[in-house]
Structures are given as structure tokens and as C-alpha cells.
Amino acid sequence: MFFNSLDFAIFLPIVFILYWFVFNKNKSWQNALLIFASYYFYACWDWRFLFLLIFSTLLDYVSGIKIEKSKSEGEAKFWFWLSVGINLGFLGVFKYYDFFAQSFAEFLNGFGLKAHPYLLKLVLPVGISFYTFHGLSYVIDVYKKRIQAEYNFVDYSLFVSYFPLLVAGPIERATHLLPQVKVKRTFNFEKAKEGTYQILWGLVKKVVIADSCAMYANAVFNDYEQMNTLSLIVGAVYFAFQIYGDFSGYSDIALGTSKLFGIDLLKNFDYPYFSRDIAEFWRRWHISLSSWFRDYLYIPLGGSKGGKWMQVRNTFIIFLVSGFWHGANWTFIVWGFINALYFLPLLLLNKNRSNLEPIDFKWNWKGLQILFNVFTTFCLATLAWIFFRANTITDALNYIKRMFTNLDFGSQYLSIERYTPELLVLVIAFVLFEWKNKYKIEPISGKYEWIKVFICMLALFALGVYSDYKEFIYFQF
Incomplete structure (x- = not known):
């Protein structure tokens, strides 16, 4: 169901009317309706992948609670890495397996070795990169004790599967969206x-x-x-x-x-x-993804605290990963590399934050x-x-x-x-x-x-x- 389709033009008013005139008694009713609408919205693409979305939601919901209740650092790490590993594993299988298999075969063929890779040829679940990052940010924040685990499964499910952002973002944070879904909303005409x-x-x-x-x-x-x-x-x-x-x-x-x-x-x-400049461009383009990589990859790698070499290394890692996130094709990786090259002179001259003012x-x-x-x-x-x-x-x-x-x-x-x-x-x-x-x-x-x-x-x-x-x-x- 596309936002620019007749189906959505019919779907949205129906959900809006039910939300404010039938399910407006309390936030639980509101959230339950939005979850049902979100699952229906997603199932319109391919109902089979709805089970993958629900499994991912269950995995991160349970992992967050287990991490918070862990009696030792080792136990917390186990649940943390279990969630991260499975999430990235699904993303890798559906989005990147065929790319790596084909690329490795081409590499071997370059040395005269015959290689015939087995390709899965799986259909990419729509929005998997986005809702996977929703779950990852939540689990990381719980593990780092930035937020408390969410025990209300309905509220957490809505955070992950909320239909306006489900298939192409923005990539939300639990600290921003969860507090809003945990309270009853009242209609505001403005x-x-x-x-x-x-x-x-x-x-x-x-x-x-x-x-x-x-x-x-x-x-x-x-x-x-x-x-x-x-x-x-x-x-x-x-x-x-x-x-x-x-x-x-x-x-x-x-x-x-x-x-x-x-x-x-x-x-x-x-x-x-x-x-x-390019630095300002990346502060203004796909802000939710850029800030996600900044908070969950760039800063953990050392951010800008180390010397110039570490800053350059971290910058190239961020841009290359960002390019690869966009798709399983070398063109996206090169696109990320080019943007890293654009960014490099600003970084070396300490001008990457010189255009912060309007x-x-x-x-x-x-x-x-x-x-x-x-x-x-x-x-x-x-x-x-x-x-x-x-x-x-x-x-x-x-x-x-x-x-x-x-x-x-x-x-x-x-x-x-x-x-x-x-x-x-x-x-x-x-x-x-x-x-x-x-x-x-x-x-x-x-x-x-x-x-x-x-x-x-x-x-x-x-x-x-x-x-x-x-x-x-x-x-x-």
C-alpha cells in the first residue's frame, strides 16, 4: 500500500475515524487499533513477512526485559548479543547473502577458479532495514542503561510497527516515541x-x-x-x-x-x-539515519575524541556502512566512499562544524x-x-x-x-x-x-x- 495510492486514501480516513470516535476511550484502545492498522498496512505488501516483523518485535521485547533483569554482566551480554546477532542475521540473509556469495564467486573466477554460488534469491521484506534499526536502538539503549525496558508488549509493538514509519522511516528512538504511545492522545485540531x-x-x-x-x-x-x-x-x-x-x-x-x-x-x-558544505548536507539529509550511525557506531568507535587518524578512520567507516545499508551493490559502497572523500578536507581542516548557524x-x-x-x-x-x-x-x-x-x-x-x-x-x-x-x-x-x-x-x-x-x-x- 503506497502513500500515493487510492488504497491509502481510503485506509487513512477509516483508521482516523475509528481512532478518534470509537477507540478513543484510553491509550490501550488507541494503541491496539494502531497496531492492527499497522499490521494490515504491512500485510498488504506481503502477508508472509508479517511473521518476520512480529518475531523481530518479540525478540527485542523479551531481550530488553531479560537484559534489565540480568543478575550479571555476562547474562546481560548474552541477551544483548543474541538480539543483535539474530537481527543482523536476518538482515544479512535477506539483504546481503546473495551479494556476498556472488561477489566471492566473481573474486574466485578472477583467479581462474570456477565457482558456482548457491543463491537464495529471497524477496527483500519491505522496511526490514528500518524496523531492524528501531529494535537495535532499543536493545542497545536498554543494555547501556539509557532507558528502562518496556514491559507493556502492546506499547512496544506499536513503537516498532507504527505504520507511518514502518517501511521507510524515519528511524525512531525509544526515548522519543515510546513516551508518546504510553499516554492517551487527545484530538488537537491545529x-x-x-x-x-x-x-x-x-x-x-x-x-x-x-x-x-x-x-x-x-x-x-x-x-x-x-x-x-x-x-x-x-x-x-x-x-x-x-x-x-x-x-x-x-x-x-x-x-x-x-x-x-x-x-x-x-x-x-x-x-x-x-x-x-557536505558536512552540513549530512546534518540535513536523512537525519534519523545519520544520527543513528553517529550515536550507535561513530561514538562507540571513539568518535572525535582520538587523534586525526582515528577521526578519519571512523568517518570512512560511517560513510561506507551507510552506503552498504542502502543496498547490496558496490555502487552504494562507492557512493559512501565518495561522500567520505568529500568530508575529509573539512575534517582535516577542522571545518566540519563551521556551518551550524542558519x-x-x-x-x-x-x-x-x-x-x-x-x-x-x-x-x-x-x-x-x-x-x-x-x-x-x-x-x-x-x-x-x-x-x-x-x-x-x-x-x-x-x-x-x-x-x-x-x-x-x-x-x-x-x-x-x-x-x-x-x-x-x-x-x-x-x-x-x-x-x-x-x-x-x-x-x-x-x-x-x-x-x-x-x-x-x-x-x-
Whole structure:
């Protein structure tokens, strides 16, 4: 069930009405309804994997209690590593086994040794990377005594399986979400209105921006050998806006949907394409994942407390693991490595935290420097996105090589809709709208909000009719 589907448009109002008018007596009723809705939502993808989700929930729920009740450090460690091992084991089997088996076989074949690996060819359970990280963060926090174990199974189950964030995040923390599900929620009209606006803006990002850009980007990447420099540049730029509109659009819909039920989720995007350097970009892009790796991997590895060598080592580990988290393909690992290289000069020059303050833009020399830094950072990010989008490393390298060597800037005809100057105007208008609203909590607000709502609805109806309801990119992770 996609957020941008008719099924979800029917599902959400039904759950909303039941939640506030039938199951509103106490928080137990509210939570029970949300769990049932979440399991139904997940089962719509593939009901068989629902058992994996329930097993993972049971494992971490029991492990948390066992860790807290352990009479010795050894016993606590046993339950901790049992939970971590099984969780990562499932993730490894479903997501990475075939990749490692195939890569090892290719390595042996390179030495003339015939290898025929046995591949499982398993279907990747949707959202497994996200709900696995939910459970891992909870178990780690209980083991480190940062939080107490949760004894209410219904409350804990909702923390793991809450449908707005179940399949593509944000990656929640028990310290943030559990306190909210443990109390009865009361209807707040302003919050519900705010959530509705955020859902609408998320749909605009996905249907109007991401899906429109995808048509051009896919046409270019799928036939890049025949494309000239201009088409390759524009294709890469459109993919950058596709993945931003797609993933931040999903996050907006998730946060907005959750607000309808009186629950706040972690902010996942903060206008990353207006960043002044790569360090700032990663503080603003997929915030819940970046902060997860910071708290549960970077800091335990020593963080920034050691010398420069340790900081460099930890930085590369974080980016490589982050790339590998995205998928079982060398392209994602190279994408992570490239971002680590981008980050390296800032780290060595102690400038990785030099742009913490909000942009104070004015039309002067400093303002032009800011625009130049924002443009340069966007170009670097877009160049790295080519590896993220390409099917193989060879394809990515050839794409970039042709982009810098063809040097033909003539327009090319592509047999697709919405690749003409109208799409460029649409993207520019989107960028200006984002720039105007980067200091606001929600992009649709104010005295004339109904006009903005009408424009968004008009855009959805006008351009949405061409959309084939493409799935969200991050569902595959």
C-alpha cells in the first residue's frame, strides 16, 4: 500500500475515524487499533513477512526485559548479543547473502577458479532495514542503561510497527516515541490541520516533483551512451531532485499522517540542498539515519575524541556502512566512499562544524559566497548520486566520463512526456518555494494558506494523472 495510492486514501480516513470516535476511550484502545492498522498496512505488501516483523518485535521485547533483569554482566551480554546477532542475521540473509556469495564467486573466477554460488534469491521484506534499526536502538539503549525496558508488549509493538514509519522511516528512538504511545492522545485540531498540510506537501514533492523528474532521469540513465553532455547533466540533476522529492516527500507524508493521530515523529529532512558544505548536507539529509550511525557506531568507535587518524578512520567507516545499508551493490559502497572523500578536507581542516548557524542571506558579497557554496555542494552531491542511481560502477564511470568528454550541449529529443522546458520551470519554482519556506516549520501556512492548498491540489490533479504511482525509492532499502 503506497502513500500515493487510492488504497491509502481510503485506509487513512477509516483508521482516523475509528481512532478518534470509537477507540478513543484510553491509550490501550488507541494503541491496539494502531497496531492492527499497522499490521494490515504491512500485510498488504506481503502477508508472509508479517511473521518476520512480529518475531523481530518479540525478540527485542523479551531481550530488553531479560537484559534489565540480568543478575550479571555476562547474562546481560548474552541477551544483548543474541538480539543483535539474530537481527543482523536476518538482515544479512535477506539483504546481503546473495551479494556476498556472488561477489566471492566473481573474486574466485578472477583467479581462474570456477565457482558456482548457491543463491537464495529471497524477496527483500519491505522496511526490514528500518524496523531492524528501531529494535537495535532499543536493545542497545536498554543494555547501556539509557532507558528502562518496556514491559507493556502492546506499547512496544506499536513503537516498532507504527505504520507511518514502518517501511521507510524515519528511524525512531525509544526515548522519543515510546513516551508518546504510553499516554492517551487527545484530538488537537491545529496539529491535525498541520498534519494534513504536511501530507499534501509531501504528495506534491512525490507526485509532482519526483515522478516528473523520474521520467527524464530514467530515460537518460537507461540510455546514457546515446546522450550528450547537456542531457547527462540534466539527467543527473533531475535524479537529484527525484530522490529528494521522493524520500523527503515520503517523510513529510509519514510525519503528517502521524500528527493526525497526535504523535510526533523525528524530522528527517531540513532543506539539504541549501547546505553550504557536505558536512552540513549530512546534518540535513536523512537525519534519523545519520544520527543513528553517529550515536550507535561513530561514538562507540571513539568518535572525535582520538587523534586525526582515528577521526578519519571512523568517518570512512560511517560513510561506507551507510552506503552498504542502502543496498547490496558496490555502487552504494562507492557512493559512501565518495561522500567520505568529500568530508575529509573539512575534517582535516577542522571545518566540519563551521556551518551550524542558519543561513542569513543578503544580496551582498557574503550572500554571493553563500550561493556559490550552496551550488558547489549541490554539484558534489549530484555527482555522487550518479553512483547511487547507476546499475553498476562501470555504468557510473562511463556516465561521468561521457558527461565531461562529449561536450555537446545541444537539445535532444526523448520520447517521454514532461522533459521539456516546462519541467525545468517546475523544478525552479519548487526550489524557490523551498528557499522561501526554509525557516518555517511547515511549507504551507499563513493567512492565505487556502490559496496555497488550492495550488497544490491543482498541481496534483494536473500532473498526477500522468503518474503511474511509482513506488518510493527507499522502499527497496
